[in-house]
Structure formats: C-alpha cells, structure tokens
Amino acid sequence: MNFYVGVENIVKRISKEYYQNMPKGESWHKELLDLSYNPPQGKSPVFDKKIVDRLNPYRGFRHLFVSGYGFKLRMELMASLINNIELLWIDIKSAIERFWGKL
Numbered sequence: 001m002n003f004y005v006g007v008e009n010i011v012k013r014i015s016k017e018y019y020q021n022m023p024k025g026e027s028w029h030k031e032l033l034d035l036s037y038n039p040p041q042g043k044s045p046v047f048d049k050k051i052v053d054r055l056n057p058y059r060g061f062r063h064l065f066v067s068g069y070g071f072k073l074r075m076e077l078m079a080s081l082i083n084n085i086e087l088l089w090i091d092i093k094s095a096i097e098r099f100w101g102k103l
Contacts, residue, residue, distance in 0.1 A: 051092060
C-alpha cells in the first residue's frame, strides 16, 4: 500500500502543479492515474499506459487495505504484487526521469 501511495503522491504533485488539474469525486484515484498517461493537451505524460496498467493492481490493493476489506486479500495477489514491485519501481523511476527531461 505504501508503495502505491508514494507513487500516487508523486503523480498528485505533478497533476496539481504541471497539469493544473486534480481529479475529485469517488473515482479520483483512477482518474489521477489515467491523467498520468493521458494528460491535458499540450502537456507531457508521466507514464505510458503499460505502467499505469501495472500500477492498477496496486491501486486495487490500496483500496482493499484502506477500506477495511482485509478479509478479501489473497496471498496469491499479494505475492504477485511483491514479486513485481522492484521491476515496476525501476520502470517508474525511468519514466519520471524521461518526464522531467521533457520539461
């Protein structure tokens, strides 16, 4: 959960300052991720769709964890998230470096 929240905080800051757009409402977490690869016209994306697709299961885990649905957590899902986190983080850092390079 902390991994995802950390990535989301990076995207929130970019969204507020660079995109000048912060989603609101029930689905703001999903909309924020969508904004990171489909930004307003004339703005550079932070991530590509592949990274966002890889982040979505972490967003789902965060929702279950924060909302108190711990009884719905499955070891197979958590193991998959844990096993893939290092490679995803490497790709996220590279994407953010490319994003900053475009500014």
